Amino acid sequence: MSAILHRKTDTVPPAVAQADGLWVTDSDGRRYLDAVSGGAAVSAIGHRDERVRDAILRQFDAVSYAHGSFFTSEPAEELAAYLVGKAPAGLSKVVFCSGGSEAVETALKLARQYWVERGEPGRGKIIARRQSYHGATLGALSVGGNLPRRALYEPLLFEAELIAPCYAYRERREDETERDYGLRAAAELEDAILRLGPETVAAFIAEPVVVGATLGCAPAVDGYLSEVRAICDRYGVLLILDEIMCGSGRTGYRFAFEEDGVVPDIVTVAKGLGGGFVPMGATLVHDRIADAIAAGSGALAHGFTYMGHALACAAALAVQRAVDEDGLVAAAAASGTALRRMLEASLGQHRHVGDIRGRGLFIGIELVADRETKAPFDPAAKLHAVVKASAMENGLMIYPSGGTIDGRAGDHILLAPALNAREDELAEIVARLGRSLDAALETLK
Secondary structure (H helix, E strand, O other), X not given: OOOOOOOOOOOOOOOEEEEEEOXXXXXXXXXXXXXXXXXXXXXXXXXXXXXXXXXXXXXXXXXXXXXXXXXXXXXXHHHHHHHHHHOOOOEEEEEEXXXXXXXXXXHHXXXXXXXXXXXXXXXXXXXXXXXXXXXXXXXXXXOOOOHHHHHOOHHHOOOOEEEOOOOHHHHOOOOOOHHHHHHHHHHHHHHHHHHHOHHHEEEEEEOOEEOOOOOOOEEOOOOHHHHHHHHHHHHOOEEEEEOOOOOOOOOOOOOHHHHHOOOOOEEEEOHHHOEOOEOOEEEEEEHHHHHHHHHOXXXXXXXXXXXXXXXXXXXXXXXXXXXXXOOHHHHHHHHHHHHHHHHHHHHOOOOOEEEEEEEOOEEEEEEOOEOOOOEOOOHHHOHHHHHHHHHHHOOEEOEEEEXXXXXXXXXXXXXXXOOOOOHHHHHHHHHHHHHHHHHHHHHHO
16 A cells, blocks of 8 residues: 555556666566656656766755755856856746746746836736646646646636637638638737736736647647737737746757747746756746846745755756757757658548647647547547556557547647657657557447
8 A cells, every 4th residue: 555645546556666768667677668758748858867967966965955045056057047048038037946837836926026016016817728737736727727627626726817729720710721810819818908908917828839738739820929929018918938848949949939939028947947857947037027026126026945956956957958968959850750750650540530739749649539520539438548558558658638629528649758769769659659549449449
């Protein structure tokens, strides 16, 4: 009997014993091919890396931790300078934390403090999107559109205005180009701002690629984010882009929003930032926000115990340097193209595969009962769970989810292998996935 309260209270998952590269071994000696970077797009450079280990040991021998109210540290300062150096001009300050949910909490609180410092305390409302996911803490859940994860906690959440996601597979009309659809989807933001009153809206938060956990890697279509940026500027609303899952090089760009040609006021990163070697997150902040705080109260009205943890920052810096040394941002773009090509060849005409989408090595596969009508499977069948179990039987780690369409109906599979995945490993992922999907569908019959 495990003393851990596991996610499934009647099940103890296999115990992981060792991992190297894209391969994970459990305590029984069974090997799994990791097609989702540790389970949630985290292990960006694979499992085990001597450069990261050495950086952790060096920092351990110097100092592991000192509270940020007393000291900064060399690795924290170096990592912040590194992130700012890679970011577009204007994103000049960094707030560190221990993960994605904390990064989103930080972003929301910074947005609120900015307007108070500016003398506009009436701006406290947040606009977000349905079928989004921004984290598990109460503030992050409040601005998330993942209905199953919100349901139990609704009485504890603050009210956010949720508009439509950018979901071209199901919501683009046949008479629309993708760009026309993107402009129509973005117009919902302007409608929401006007309905709430621009003087009450603090920020709009969105993922450039709508997160794998909920919508299955639906990317912003051409023109969508640039129109969103223009609408935010028109009404003075801050733009927060959540790159916790899709950032840190995963889409073939250092920041996913670079492909869309926009610069947010705040951006959140995590997961691939620390590469799974340490819990790590960060919130990058535009000059205008940092300057308003400096010119006003002069103090950040927010903090966590482990902000700027020296050892964690040293590890994350080593991960990011490894990404640079090994050319993994460009590799993610090339490998993503190769993986998409393999998936299209293997599953593109599969009668239960409706859409293969995403960017770089961040790919979603939406499963359907009928390709022609796009009708989903019966939610009661829990196809996503059956597929996951089948994949584990085939020695493959994937990230399937349900409720893709509206929080209840729809199933998809997320693939997000390490950025340094080899072509033969990608081919093996596709082969095992095909077998796993077919076995799962046979089980449902």
